[in-house]
Amino acid sequence: MSMERKYKFQFNELEMQSSVTYTLVSRFDIEPNILKAEMDDSGGVLILKLKGEEENLEKAIDHVRSLGISVMELSKHITRDHDRCIDCGSCVAVCPSKAFTIDRESWEVHLNFEKCVACGSCLTSCPTHAISLTI
Amino acid sequence: MAKTVSEINERIRSGKAVVYTAEEMVDIVRDKGAEKAAEEVDVVTTGTFGAMCSSGAFLNFGHSDPPLRMTNIRVNGVEAYGGLAAVDTYIGATQVSESDRTYGGGFVIEDLIAGKRVSLEAWGPGTDCYVRKNIKTSFTLDEINEAYLFNPRNSYQNYGVATNNSDRTLHTYMGKLLPRMKNANYSSAGELSPLLNDPHLETIGVGTRIFLGGGEGFVSWQGTQFNTTVPERNGVPVGGSRTLALIGDMKQMSHRFVRGLDIYGYGISLAIGIGIPIPVLNADIARHTAVSDADIYANLTDYSVTSRSRPTLAQYTYEQLKSGTIEYDGHSIRTSPLSSYRNARIVANTLKDWIEHGEFLLTEPVKKLPEESSVKTLEIRE
Numbered sequence: 473m474s475m476e477r478k479y480k481f482q483f484n485e486l487e488m489q490s491s492v493t494y495t496l497v498s499r500f501d502i503e504p505n506i507l508k509a510e511m512d513d514s515g516g517v518l519i520l521k522l523k524g525e526e527e528n529l530e531k532a533i534d535h536v537r538s539l540g541i542s543v544m545e546l547s548k549h550i551t552r553d554h555d556r557c558i559d560c561g562s563c564v565a566v567c568p569s570k571a572f573t574i575d576r577e578s579w580e581v582h583l584n585f586e587k588c589v590a591c592g593s594c595l596t597s598c599p600t601h602a603i604s605l606t607i
Numbered sequence: 608m609a610k611t612v613s614e615i616n617e618r619i620r621s622g623k624a625v626v627y628t629a630e631e632m633v634d635i636v637r638d639k640g641a642e643k644a645a646e647e648v649d650v651v652t653t654g655t656f657g658a659m660c661s662s663g664a665f666l667n668f669g670h671s672d673p674p675l676r677m678t679n680i681r682v683n684g685v686e687a688y689g690g691l692a693a694v695d696t697y698i699g700a701t702q703v704s705e706s707d708r709t710y711g712g713g714f715v716i717e718d719l720i721a722g723k724r725v726s727l728e729a730w731g732p733g734t735d736c737y738v739r740k741n742i743k744t745s746f747t748l749d750e751i752n753e754a755y756l757f758n759p760r761n762s763y764q765n766y767g768v769a770t771n772n773s774d775r776t777l778h779t780y781m782g783k784l785l786p787r788m789k790n791a792n793y794s795s796a797g798e799l800s801p802l803l804n805d806p807h808l809e810t811i812g813v814g815t816r817i818f819l820g821g822g823e824g825f826v827s828w829q830g831t832q833f834n835t836t837v838p839e840r841n842g843v844p845v846g847g848s849r850t851l852a853l854i855g856d857m858k859q860m861s862h863r864f865v866r867g868l869d870i871y872g873y874g875i876s877l878a879i880g881i882g883i884p885i886p887v888l889n890a891d892i893a894r895h896t897a898v899s900d901a902d903i904y905a906n907l908t909d910y911s912v913t914s915r916s917r918p919t920l921a922q923y924t925y926e927q928l929k930s931g932t933i934e935y936d937g938h939s940i941r942t943s944p945l946s947s948y949r950n951a952r953i954v955a956n957t958l959k960d961w962i963e964h965g966e967f968l969l970t971e972p973v974k975k976l977p978e979e980s981s982v983k984t985l986e987i988r989e
């Protein structure tokens with residue numbers, strides 16, 4: 473099953489960055505999408521989204537870890553089940569990062585994953601069990 | 608020029624009726640005036656889709672062989688009333704499952720309407736005429752005799768706005784309320800809401816045919832806590848006032864418009880789509896159906912006050928509430944609707960469609976709802 477996951481990679485040596493992303497593509501058939509790259513004295517931090525088969529993703533992450541790179545999955549993010557959602561808007565005002573918004577023309581409730589900081593506040597606001605914090 | 612309901616029905620039958628939603632009617636009356644609008648428009652449709660806690664379903668299971676007089680009943684683990692005749696029951700929307708606090712009557716009703724199979728366990732005393740003492744089986748909505756929603760209080764005419772001025776998060780039937788007034792929740796559909804478009808119930812009464820949960824339903828009585836004494840602004844009550852008791856065949860309904868709710872920290876409820884058609888008999892009725900969000904006010908109250916009557920902090924129009932933020936005491940509070948305006952619109956438009964296609968005729972009330980009624984309180988006596 474093809475899927476997309478968000479990760480934070482922490483490097484000690486900066487030059488590893490390009491070789492790592494190259495290996496992800498060539499060896500594990502993964503599409504990396506770099507969302508954020510930061511460097512400082514202690515090394516670099518890369519926030520990236522990886523897309524690929526679940527099995528390949530897991531192998532790739534094992535491989536990256538074996539190179540001494542610390543990997544953290546920014547795994548917890550909110551998903552919304554559209555079949556359960558009734559667009560009631562209960563989740564909107566409780567979301568501190570405004571990831572949930574209402575379109576005031578169509579009155580549909582939208583979720584912008586990029587803004588979600590996985591705080592979990594919306595979970596207890598949704599009356600239809602439409603929201604879950606997935607791993 | 609006044610019209611009658613039977614004249615309007617003639618036009619519906621011949622496919623010529625002019626129908627607008629209550630939202631569309633705002634502009635029509637603003638542009639053309641109430642007199643002209645009343646001549647041109649036959650019916651205005653309204654809609655709401657939100658939590659209606661005082662709801663439930665009557666079910667008749669049919670008899671097993673040998674038969675059982677059910678006095679203790681569980682449907683999908685949720686208790687249903689055992690004090691009616693042998694195989695009749697009533698399952699209330701807020702009844703919580705004994706094994707799963709996130710499931711209850713509202714979800715059983717949704718599951719049945721969605722066509723799902725549910726389990727039935729029942730026990731009885733065993734009598735000479737009903738020798739069986741228990742049963743364990745399952746059923747679907749199609750397999751049982753009657754199944755109808757009968758809701759003692761639905762479609763509140765306006766309601767309050769909830770906030771929380773305490774230091775801790777509150778989980779209420781008005782949703783999640785963050786501390787220090789960070790958010791405020793409102794629940795009425797405002798200008799599209801049925802009873803706000805006929806504020807003194809000139810056209811809606813016992814017997815009025817309505818849209819209920821995707822099928823045809825009827826107003827059966829005034830709802831409980833029916834109240835005509837709430838102060839008005841612009842001719843509509845500010846706060847919860849009139850209510851309706853509704854009835855409708857579950858077998859006609861769609862689970863798209865009937866949904867179980869699990870309101871965290873409060874309990875189980877049921878969201879129902881309700882639409883009421885208003886015959887535009889004269890200019891006064893046209894004017895009422897043109898009420899807009901800017902004309903309708905609701906009271907903001909602090910739900911951290913635990914007594915029965917909470918003081919009003921401020922009044923806001925639905926235009927302000929629907930904008931997403933309101934101002935209070937120099938700071939802004941983010942608002943959430945709780946009821947689905949998107950689905951309220953779908954209800955009003957579906958009903959409009961039925962009427963335009965000649966599939967839904969209007970009714971005259973068999974009996975008017977009370978013109979004067981106030982709400983009594985319960986005194987604590989030792």
Ligand code: SF4
Nearest residue numbers: 567588589591592594
């Ligand atoms: S988890 Fe927090 S940030 Fe993410 S959508 Fe829910 S409330 Fe917003």
Ligand code: SF4
Nearest residue numbers: 557558560561563598
């Ligand atoms: S609270 Fe749940 S049902 Fe309501 S809009 Fe948000 S996700 Fe949808």
